[in-house]
Amino acid sequence: MSETPANLRFAESHEWALLDTDGTVLVGISDHAQDALGDLVYVELPEVGQSLDKGGEAGVVESVKAASDVYAPVSGEVVAVNEALADEPELVNKSPYGDGWLYRIKPSDTAELDELLDAAAYEAQQDH
Secondary structure, three states, X not given: OOOOXXXXXXXXXXXXXXXXXXXXXXXXXXXXXXXXXXOEEEEEOOOOOOEEXXXXXXXXXXXXXXXXXXXXXXXXXXXXXXXXXXXXXXXHHXXXXXXXXXXXXEEOOHHHHHHOEEHHHHHHHHOO
């Protein structure tokens, strides 16, 4: 199990969020989630320009074992998606906190980030 980066915030549904210096939020799924799913074979991402509500469905990740919905950790507008995942969904397995990011959202309210779990609280939740 890799270290959970301390600079990230986590939704209980296993998405991570990172507030970038440009005010956008980078979103992906946690190492725990990708590990539980197994080898990903397909990633469905939201459309650029799409508005998402916090907790609303933002896409789907499919593995050889299961398909799982991906939810938005914050509300806002999708400003970028990780195009590389169309050809290489396994990037999420190899680098869930790096090259395997899913999409970038312009949050409508950055205070929603404060409602997410910090790394220690997220890790504690995984121990149950």
